[in-house]
């Protein structure tokens with residue numbers, strides 16, 4: 344019999360207990376054993392004691408040692424969150440030769456490599472499927488189904504809060520639905536925390552992207568190697584402009600239009616033996632499967648040499664989907680227990696790829712909008728400045744304002760770097776009376 348020590352009985356932890364109870368017979372049939380939660384550790388015991396279901400027969404305390412020093416406990420499941428406290432517990436568990444399953448993305452992104460090494464030294468498992476995209480089995484898929492493939496890019500909608508906000512702002516653009524109103528709605532529906540910083544500024548997506556980069560490319564990046572742009576600055580005016588852009592014939596846009604998505608992108612950079620990492624809002628053509636991922640849902644698109652394009656989609660969070668991913672890790676543990684495979688890392692991919700800055704190296708097609716006084720000299724100066732900065736165009740179009748004085752000039756560029764856009768912007772601001780009003784990156788799968 345496998346005995347479990349569970350840290351945390353909140354959203355995910357109570358979901359794990361529920362699934363292990365509800366699926367006990369099924370697991371017994373499939374694995375010939377029934378994992379039992381022996382002990383749960385929380386901080387506030389009284390709060391949980393009052394709400395335990397009838398079937399709960401585990402011990403409940405606030406003493407980590409009730410799990411960590413119990414020789415009968417083989418596996419520790421950590422669903423507490425936090426970084427320092429969770430790290431200390433996972434370390435002690437591994438040092439006591441217990442395997443560990445965690446849902447903790449912050450910890451695994453920031454301090455994962457040292458813990459993975461420790462697990463190997465002790466011949467124990469350290470699994471963390473739930474840490475990325477909640478209920479979507481993306482890490483296991485990358486580590487097994489893509490083991491012999493060569494991944495060239497990973498693109499993920501991996502933050503449900505941002506995706507909810509952007510979906511609402513797109514759907515309700517004509518009703519002047521602002522970022523602030525969309526955030527408030529997300530908070531009312533429980534999709535955003537009262538302090539939404541980690542989600543809307545892209546940090547949460549960056550943590551998950553760092554873990555994805557390890558599974559896809561065998562690279563363990565540092566947080567400061569991820570280029571970060573969140574969604575706080577997205578305006579209703581931009582949402583209306585995105586709609587307009589898809590209707591301007593000269594721009595050669597996607598006919599079906601675009602959805603603005605916060606994407607986490609890890610891409611192989613040609614000729615550099617390196618990847619670039621970026622979290623930023625991108626326009627995704629409605630023709631691509633990622634555009635159909637609405638509200639709090641998540642998806643990850645894997646591009647690879649042999650597998651071509653594969654998209655996995657589903658709930659990126661939530662009690663039972665996330666707990667299901669934790670329990671799936673436990674099932675892998677049951678398979679590998681008492682075999683040499685137990686001590687193999689969850690992700691075996693290793694490479695000598697470096698990490699280069701996305702802004703300097705990632706070539707991305709864009710829509711740029713300029714504002715200028717309506718005359719031919721200005722228009723020609725703008726086209727010359729674009730050419731001087733090696734910015735080739737796919738298409739262009741323009742709209743005059745009602746007084747015929749001011750021109751909005753739209754261009755659709757070939758893939759270019761952020762450095763090129765920066766140089767163009769500086770030239771326009773310094774020498775010409777032309778303003779770069781907006782810039783939209785276009786995701787091309």
Ligand SMILES: NC(=O)c1ccc[n+]([C@@H]2O[C@H](COP(=O)([O-])OP(=O)(O)OC[C@H]3O[C@@H](n4cnc5c(N)ncnc54)[C@H](OP(=O)(O)O)[C@@H]3O)[C@@H](O)[C@H]2O)c1
Nearest residue numbers: 351352353354355385386387422423424446447660661665
């Ligand atoms: N919720 C999701 O949909 C989701 C999705 C993917 C990943 N995750 C990850 O899963 C983890 C848990 O998230 P959650 O939403 O379940 O959190 P939660 O609802 O806030 O629950 C946290 C639990 O951990 C306990 N806890 C916190 N600090 C502790 C400590 N130092 N010692 C012992 N117990 C402690 C809490 O007990 P007290 O109440 O007594 O403090 C509570 O039972 C996090 O790492 C999160 O990032 C969550």
